[in-house]
Amino acid sequence: MVYLALALAAVAALCALDLMLTLAVLRRLRNERTNGSSHTPSDTQGGGIPKGAVVGPFETRCVEDARLTDEDLVDGAVVGFFSPMCPPCKRTLPAFVAMATALQGVRQVIAVVISVTGRPDEEAEALAMVEQLAPFARVVREDDTGSCLTAFGVSAFPSHFEVSVAAGARPTVAAVGDEVLGGQPARSA
Secondary structure, eight states: OHHHHHHHHHHHHHHHHHHHHHHHHHHHHHHHHHHTOOOOHHHHTOSSSOTTOBOOOOEEEBTTSOEEEGGGOOTTOEEEEEOTTOHHHHHHHHHHHHHHHHHTTTSOEEEEEEOOTTOHHHHHHHHHHHHHHTTTSEEEEEOTTOHHHHHTTOOSSSEEEEEEOOTTSOOEEEEETHHHHSOOOOOOO
16 A cells, blocks of 8 residues: 555656646747747748758749749749748848848849738738738748748748759759848849
C-alpha cells in the first residue's frame, strides 16, 4: 500500500511539472504573438524553398488580370509573399515597397498577397496591401492553396525571394529573406 501511495505521488508530481512547463510555453508563445517579436523562418531564411532550389511551376493571374507563370520570371526578379493578418508582414511591407520603388523599371518585382476569402476584415487588409504595392510591383492575389505560393513552398509570412534564371534553365532561388531586402545592387532584368 505504501508503494502505491508513493507511485501515485510521483505521478502527480510529474503531471504538475508537465502542466507548469506547458503553461510556460503557452505564455511565451502568446507574448511573442502579441508583441510581434516572434522570429518566423521567413525572418532569416525565407520561409519557403531554400537558396539554390528550383522554383516549381505555377500559373496565376495578376490583379490587372495579366497571366503570370514561372516562365515569365526573369533573372534578378524579386518575389515577396505577404498575408494581411500577419504583423511582421505589415512591418516589412514599407521596406518592400521602398525596394520595389527603387527597382521599378530595373528589375521585375512581384508581390503575392495571400488571404482567406470570405473574411471581411482580412479582405479589407488585403485590398490595402494591394493598393500599396500595385504602383510598383505586379501584384497577385491568391488564397492559401495558390499555385505561386506552392511553387515557392512558402510556409511563413512574410517571405522574400530573388530569382536567378540562366539561359534555357528553370528559375532558381538566388537569395531569401532579409538578404533580398538588404539593398543588394540592382541587376538588369
